[in-house]
Amino acid sequence: MTTPAYDALTATFTRLYRYQHLAAIASWDQAAMMPPQGNEARSAAMAELHMLMHQTLTDPAMTAQLQAAQQENLTDWDRANLHEMQRDWEYSLVMPAHLVEAKSLAGSRCEHAWRTQRKTHDWQGFLDNFREVVRLSREEAQVLSQAQGLSPYDALMAKYEPGTQSAHIERIFGDVKQWLPGLIQRVRDKQASESFTPAQGPFPVEKQRALGLAVMEVLGFDFSAGRLDVSTHPFCGGVAQDVRITTRYSEEDFMRSMMGVVHETGHARYEQNLPRAWAHLPVGRARSMGIHESQSLAFEMQLGRSPAFLQLIAPLIRQHLGDQSAFEPSNLARIYTRVAPGFIRVDADELCYPAHVILRFEIERALVNDDIAPDDIPALWDEKMMAYLGVDTRGNYRDGCLQDIHWTDGSFGYFPSYTLGAMYAAQYFNTLRQATPDLDAQVARGDLSSIFNWLQNHIWSQASRWATPELVERATGESLNPAHFKRHLEQRYLGI
Amino acid sequence: MTTPAYDALTATFTRLYRYQHLAAIASWDQAAMMPPQGNEARSAAMAELHMLMHQTLTDPAMTAQLQAAQQENLTDWDRANLHEMQRDWEYSLVMPAHLVEAKSLAGSRCEHAWRTQRKTHDWQGFLDNFREVVRLSREEAQVLSQAQGLSPYDALMAKYEPGTQSAHIERIFGDVKQWLPGLIQRVRDKQASESFTPAQGPFPVEKQRALGLAVMEVLGFDFSAGRLDVSTHPFCGGVAQDVRITTRYSEEDFMRSMMGVVHETGHARYEQNLPRAWAHLPVGRARSMGIHESQSLAFEMQLGRSPAFLQLIAPLIRQHLGDQSAFEPSNLARIYTRVAPGFIRVDADELCYPAHVILRFEIERALVNDDIAPDDIPALWDEKMMAYLGVDTRGNYRDGCLQDIHWTDGSFGYFPSYTLGAMYAAQYFNTLRQATPDLDAQVARGDLSSIFNWLQNHIWSQASRWATPELVERATGESLNPAHFKRHLEQRYLGI
Numbered sequence A, B: 001m002t003t004p005a006y007d008a009l010t011a012t013f014t015r016l017y018r019y020q021h022l023a024a025i026a027s028w029d030q031a032a033m034m035p036p037q038g039n040e041a042r043s044a045a046m047a048e049l050h051m052l053m054h055q056t057l058t059d060p061a062m063t064a065q066l067q068a069a070q071q072e073n074l075t076d077w078d079r080a081n082l083h084e085m086q087r088d089w090e091y092s093l094v095m096p097a098h099l100v101e102a103k104s105l106a107g108s109r110c111e112h113a114w115r116t117q118r119k120t121h122d123w124q125g126f127l128d129n130f131r132e133v134v135r136l137s138r139e140e141a142q143v144l145s146q147a148q149g150l151s152p153y154d155a156l157m158a159k160y161e162p163g164t165q166s167a168h169i170e171r172i173f174g175d176v177k178q179w180l181p182g183l184i185q186r187v188r189d190k191q192a193s194e195s196f197t198p199a200q201g202p203f204p205v206e207k208q209r210a211l212g213l214a215v216m217e218v219l220g221f222d223f224s225a226g227r228l229d230v231s232t233h234p235f236c237g238g239v240a241q242d243v244r245i246t247t248r249y250s251e252e253d254f255m256r257s258m259m260g261v262v263h264e265t266g267h268a269r270y271e272q273n274l275p276r277a278w279a280h281l282p283v284g285r286a287r288s289m290g291i292h293e294s295q296s297l298a299f300e301m302q303l304g305r306s307p308a309f310l311q312l313i314a315p316l317i318r319q320h321l322g323d324q325s326a327f328e329p330s331n332l333a334r335i336y337t338r339v340a341p342g343f344i345r346v347d348a349d350e351l352c353y354p355a356h357v358i359l360r361f362e363i364e365r366a367l368v369n370d371d372i373a374p375d376d377i378p379a380l381w382d383e384k385m386m387a388y389l390g391v392d393t394r395g396n397y398r399d400g401c402l403q404d405i406h407w408t409d410g411s412f413g414y415f416p417s418y419t420l421g422a423m424y425a426a427q428y429f430n431t432l433r434q435a436t437p438d439l440d441a442q443v444a445r446g447d448l449s450s451i452f453n454w455l456q457n458h459i460w461s462q463a464s465r466w467a468t469p470e471l472v473e474r475a476t477g478e479s480l481n482p483a484h485f486k487r488h489l490e491q492r493y494l495g496i
Helices: A004-032 A036-057 A061-070 A076-094 A097-119 A123-148 A152-160 A166-192 A205-218 A254-272 A289-304 A307-321 A329-336 A353-368 A374-389 A416-435 A439-444 A449-458 A468-476 A483-494 B004-032 B036-057 B061-070 B076-094 B097-119 B123-148 B152-160 B166-191 B205-218 B254-272 B289-304 B307-321 B329-336 B353-368 B374-389 B416-435 B439-444 B449-458 B468-476 B483-494
Strands: A226-230 A236-239 A242-247 B226-230 B236-239 B242-247
Touching: A004 A036, A004 A061, A004 A076, A004 A236, A004 A242, A004 B004, A004 B036, A036 A076, A036 A097, A036 B004, A036 B236, A036 B242, A061 A076, A076 A123, A097 A123, A123 A152, A123 A353, A123 A374, A152 A166, A152 A353, A166 A353, A166 A416, A166 A483, A205 A226, A205 A254, A205 A307, A226 A254, A236 A254, A236 B036, A242 A254, A242 B036, A254 A289, A254 A307, A254 A329, A254 A449, A289 A416, A289 A449, A289 A468, A307 A329, A307 A439, A353 A374, A353 A416, A416 A449, A416 A468, A416 A483, A439 A449, A449 A468, B004 B036, B004 B061, B004 B076, B004 B236, B004 B242, B036 B076, B036 B097, B061 B076, B076 B123, B097 B123, B123 B152, B123 B353, B123 B374, B152 B166, B152 B353, B166 B353, B166 B416, B166 B483, B205 B226, B205 B254, B205 B307, B226 B254, B236 B254, B242 B254, B254 B289, B254 B307, B254 B329, B254 B449, B289 B416, B289 B449, B289 B468, B307 B329, B307 B439, B353 B374, B353 B416, B416 B449, B416 B468, B416 B483, B439 B449, B449 B468
Parallel strands: A226 A242, B226 B242
Antiparallel strands: A236 A242, B236 B242
16 A cells, blocks of 8 residues: 655655754864864754755645644554654644744844853853843743643653653652752751862863763774764753764863763764654654753663662772772762752752742743743842752852853753653663662673663653553553652652 | 946856856865765756756857857956857767767766775776766767867866867977976986985874864965865865865875865965955856966975975964974975875976876877777886986886876866965965065965955966966966976975
8 A cells, every 4th residue: 555645744854854864963163173163154054954844844745744643543553653744743833933043033132142152151142142032932832832832841842752742741840849959958967967079179071971982882982984073051952963072171070071961972872873764853863852862861870879780890990080088989989978958959969950940930920921021030049049959059050040051042851851861760760670679780790781772672662652651651651750860869859 | 438338247257156156165065065975966957067067058049149249348357258158069069969978977977986996906896987087078078179289188178178189288298297207207216315204193083083173274264255174076166155175184104185275275365365356257157177277286395395385384284184394394395395206196296296297198188089999008007207307106006096086987087286285385485485585484474465456366266257368478478488397396305
């Protein structure tokens, strides 16, 4: 039986996938390689490409093709693929072309200027560009909201976490806000009497890089299909066949960069192990940003900060950075589980991290829903940082509301993905540990195959075959259950 | 007075310029950054982009717009711009879309495999891909030949050196073949009794890189608008606002890499100083590849190997690589003007270089014109290397006919640009030295402004405003005159 409409769609989406390839590489280059004078021409080229993709997706022929394809005889994977095509199409159809172009240009401008404004605490200069980013994001949210019958913020969040609504997030986060401050306090009281030996720098960048590459190797990164580079804000980019992860180095502290590399390697292995036969079609993409973060946080939090893993890599640290008593596995574990509220989200410990996310979620939702103005952000930031973490950020824009890249180009709705990811990751490891009681012993002797096989079978190989709740249920026997996350934290940090 | 047709063309060509930006960055990445597994998806994405550009250029509306714009009231620069638009359009119009795609894919495949085949002397493996590249290039040459009334080879050469025909090149090269072998012999006889001190390695790559950057700084490279990286085959790529040059390092020999950097910096300064107001339109591009090579060779040969320049940079060499008697300026000059026939074109001295180019010109012309088959290349190569340079290349594919990147993706017709460039550069410096009798003294004390100002005024700022012969005549008072090149060589190498 032939499937002409579906085949026509497949041809169009293959073309889109190739445009997306160029966008991904140019975007990685913009963050990791491009000198400053290149930004204006690059921004114009990126906006042109975004317009082209939008135009391709809104080709009038597609309406009839999507309808006709529904009636064709498709495999389950093809049908899931058609569903993802439909989702992309619906998003583009309601977006006016001028808005696609304006958002792309305003985002590039704001993000690029932010790189220097952040360093100089220049919140007012940032506002000049950021107001336009907010205005356009609200316009996008309005348009999507009307088409999808969601609140404006939920409509943006659906780009990263389709099917999850902010009322659900609010319930989950509301619960976390109940128990997290008390837990942080109990852990801090407990850790007050625990001593640890800090690592003594400086650690030359080249040696840190070599260590990072060695750890990536342990974690199964395929270097014939990816790279490690440097950028202001670490990320995982590129394409599935050629994954580009980045980190940043401080000569005083190798531990943050090293764990950052573990985090990005989690993202990278997801991308590198998506089913290659579907790479050129929407169903072959990663499921959602929450699932993506569940991979990076499975690597960074569940595996990376476990005593067994630190025991495994301690010899690598010694090999690359020399011998120090700080590199004793038990001491490394004490450092990597030390709880101490601080300014910076990406440097936060596992317990404080959700507080950083909840704060951002609350502010960005109010901003997109037009309940607050961009000018209101610093005061709200200061207030919530004090309330949730007891940290004073007044006047410190660099380490306060200017610290993240996400808002600079209007990626509102992304932040919840981090904590959802942490929760999914805890849920996976609960399942995994039940099936593999000697998991830690395996890890300690360098056998990570149980973890990789489980992720390969349940997450990586499934790509966008299932909606997120079904994916998680098939993997763990239940949909998202934050209790696993809480139990993991209590177990690791209080031993209960 | 309004110019609606011209304005419409300007909008289309601005779009093309942005696509070209993405192609340039993705292509740089492919050569300098991309891991091997990325090549298949990258090749598909690049082919898609080439198809898109072809489709944009062959939009049926353009025919009427180009005609109407001829009647509009345009400035001289606009008219030159229109001429370049017309040239791009004529090229695309006769090229079938399937050929654009097939050439792009076959070129990517052949070039990528060549990187490993070259190392292992795998001429037979190379032929498997190369035959298809030749077949498609011949098809392209036929199509262009019929449209333009040129021979097939001339039609390809016109892409790099518009207006120059191979009969003219053949006369010039025929003359060079008369006097070059004798000159090489006289210089070698003279140099047989001259001693020099070779530099003693190893020279760590990081130190060589730092030296390269320092030399680029002396040469006025704008680091806020460009980068230096590493690739198998050195090149200058990227875009005018963000120029990417590459080199390659050998720990035993810093001198080749350093002079390679000087060469690419010549290309880079041309790109970085093209008139920014025209950057997005065809008239704003570099004039031709012969003029491009005239910039790199003005830097590398005329300036870079002059005693005055070597005196200027000798302290930088000492600063980065330590002190050696080999770094005495006069010794450096002896090394950089040492004449010794060898296998590799890019490592050839100034006298042997034209022989490498003439050999390639003769072979590629015969190949494109269907007078020889791809299988005939090695025997011809061996024969001509022996005849022109007395070098035996039999069986040595790596250092013989597999050494260059140009043929791997079908860039036939490019090679003559190198020797035309060397000749233009000699002609520029003849003019420049007449206007600035103390040029060497200026260079030796670090004042390169006479050279940069002359190039800025006569070449860089002119972009594609004039056809090549007129550009050169305006700059030097006469069109191409190879006698300047010959005199330069006799003067530098025999002191006559």
